[in-house]
Amino acid sequence: MAARGLTLGFGAKTVLSDVSVEFPRGSITALIGPTGSGKTTFLRSLNRMNDKVRGYYRQGDVELDGTSIWGRDVALMGLRRRVGMLFQRPNPFPMSIAENVIAGVRAHRIADRSQVHAIAESRLREVGLWEAVAERLGDSPFRLSGGQQQLLCLARALAIGPDVLLLDEPTSSLDPITMEAVEALLAKLAPALTLIVVTHNLAQARRVSQRTVFFYQGRLMEAGSTDQVFEDPVHPETARYVTGRMG
Numbered sequence: 106m107a108a109r110g111l112t113l114g115f116g117a118k119t120v121l122s123d124v125s126v127e128f129p130r131g132s133i134t135a136l137i138g139p140t141g142s143g144k145t146t147f148l149r150s151l152n153r154m155n156d157k158v159r160g161y162y163r164q165g166d167v168e169l170d171g172t173s174i175w176g177r178d179v180a181l182m183g184l185r186r187r188v189g190m191l192f193q194r195p196n197p198f199p200m201s202i203a204e205n206v207i208a209g210v211r212a213h214r215i216a217d218r219s220q221v222h223a224i225a226e227s228r229l230r231e232v233g234l235w236e237a238v239a240e241r242l243g244d245s246p247f248r249l250s251g252g253q254q255q256l257l258c259l260a261r262a263l264a265i266g267p268d269v270l271l272l273d274e275p276t277s278s279l280d281p282i283t284m285e286a287v288e289a290l291l292a293k294l295a296p297a298l299t300l301i302v303v304t305h306n307l308a309q310a311r312r313v314s315q316r317t318v319f320f321y322q323g324r325l326m327e328a329g330s331t332d333q334v335f336e337d338p339v340h341p342e343t344a345r346y347v348t349g350r351m352g
């Protein structure tokens with residue numbers, strides 16, 4: 106996946122200016138930067154979540170396997186199947202826990218009826234939630250803790266088998282133990298999936314990512330290997346941010 110000269114905004118406000126960056130297949134990239142620098146807006150653009158926002162305008166492009174995601178032959182459903190998203194705040198659907206996991210599988214008609222329960226179990230096991238919910242699969246997800254709801258949403262995102270997973274501060278509501286488990290899971294997923302993770306947790310960016318992109322005031326200030334960006338940043342703003350002297 107790659108952004109090429111992506112400029113976008115809402116109404117008179119330009120939020121991102123001329124962002125170009127490539128996300129190598131199978132890698133984990135951390136998006137970092139101060140609040141309001143455009144990380145979420147950028148992430149949402151990668152699966153066309155901004156298209157319907159009032160006043161939205163765009164120049165430049167985003168490509169998946171060399172094809173524009175706004176291309177004439179690209180169906181939005183198909184794009185969303187390949188590029189999944191996990192939001193900062195868990196957003197379970199108003200249906201049972203088991204139905205949540207397989208909601209995407211159903212919508213995309215990926216599996217037939219006999220398989221869906223096996224898929225639900227294997228995805229819940231994968232995210233480490235199975236033991237906690239095995240006895241209450243028919244219950245509402247809204248009685249789960251916030252962290253458990255987030256894991257459920259992760260299971261749902263994984264169930265459709267995306268190629269790229271976008272994660273917006275995915276562990277900000279998780280306790281340290283669950284956060285560690287999610288980080289380990291991301292590392293395990295990565296060779297098969299391309300992961301793009303927004304995080305304010307700089308230690309997490311260093312732990313999980315191979316590449317880091319630093320956003321500053323709507324611009325891509327710096328992108329490179331995570332070691333380079335943290336240990337030998339090119340720009341003074343990057344240095345100030347990664348050493349905790351800014352934001």
Ligand SMILES: Nc1ncnc2c1ncn2[C@@H]1O[C@H](COP(=O)(O)OP(=O)(O)OP(=O)(O)O)[C@@H](O)[C@H]1O
Nearest residue numbers: 115118120138139140141142143144145146147158
């Ligand atoms: N729909 C919108 N209409 C107008 N402005 C918007 C809209 N969505 C986002 N913005 C503006 O775009 C800028 C970037 O916001 P964004 O949410 O992408 O930042 P962020 O880097 O994710 O910040 P944070 O770290 O706080 O989550 C902000 O100034 C925000 O107010």
Ligand SMILES: [Mg+2]
Nearest residue numbers: 144145146273
């Ligand atoms: Mg954000």
